[in-house]
Amino acid sequence: MSGGVVSGSSIKILLVEDEPPLLQLIEKYLQRLGFEVETHLKSFDALRNFEAAPDRYGMVIADLGMPDMPGDTLLTRMLEIRPDLRILVCSGSSFFIENLPNSLQQQVAFLQKPFVPKMLAEAVRNLLK
Numbered sequence: 619m620s621g622g623v624v625s626g627s628s629i630k631i632l633l634v635e636d637e638p639p640l641l642q643l644i645e646k647y648l649q650r651l652g653f654e655v656e657t658h659l660k661s662f663d664a665l666r667n668f669e670a671a672p673d674r675y676g677m678v679i680a681d682l683g684m685p686d687m688p689g690d691t692l693l694t695r696m697l698e699i700r701p702d703l704r705i706l707v708c709s710g711s712s713f714f715i716e717n718l719p720n721s722l723q724q725q726v727a728f729l730q731k732p733f734v735p736k737m738l739a740e741a742v743r744n745l746l747k
Contacts, residue, residue, distance in 0.1 A: 629676035629746070630654040634664040634692065635708070636684050644679070644708075647735045651742070661687035665695060672700045677745065682709035697722060704745050708733070 631653050635641040638659065645655045656675075658664035661684045668675065678696060682689035690713075693705055703725065707713050710731040729741045 628654070630656065630674055631742075632664060632668060632675045632678045632680075633657045634661060634678065634680040634684065634689070635659070636681060644738065647738060648679075648742075651739060653742075660684070661689065661692040665692055668696055669699065672696070672703075675703070677704040677706065677742070679706040679708060679742075682707055682711055682713060693726075706741055706745055708738075 631648055633641065633645055633648070633655050635644060635657070636659055641657050641659060645657050648655045656667065658667070661680075664678075664680070665687070668678070678693070680689050680692060684692065689707065689709065693707065696703055696705070701722075705726045706729060707726065708729045708731055713728045715726055715728055725745070727741050727745045729737060
């Protein structure tokens with residue numbers, strides 16, 4: 619893993635993933651890249667914290683297959699609150715950015731599971747451009 623691929627500076631990432639080992643792995647890698655990371659195993663908890671302080675986060679990385687609330691519902695609600703939010707969707711299921719409104723397509727990216735850390739770093743870097 620190359621720590622110089624992306625510089626986190628002061629960007630805080632909200633990470634939503636329901637598989638604890640994967641959540642911890644992604645969190646540690648993002649921290650190595652210099653990001654501050656807040657993690658949630660449940661979409662409802664993530665949404666509650668996001669609603670309380672939406673400007674605290676520079677990016678959201680979320681799984682679509684969440685058991686308590688579909689990931690696309692979570693992302694739609696977050697984008698209603700903060701239309702400029704950068705979102706990286708990570709899923710084993712298909713996700714088509716083309717189905718989003720044109721105004722949102724530049725700030726949402728998709729990373730197919732399984733992925734390696736280098737792919738995650740590249741997706742984050744591209745989304746933050």
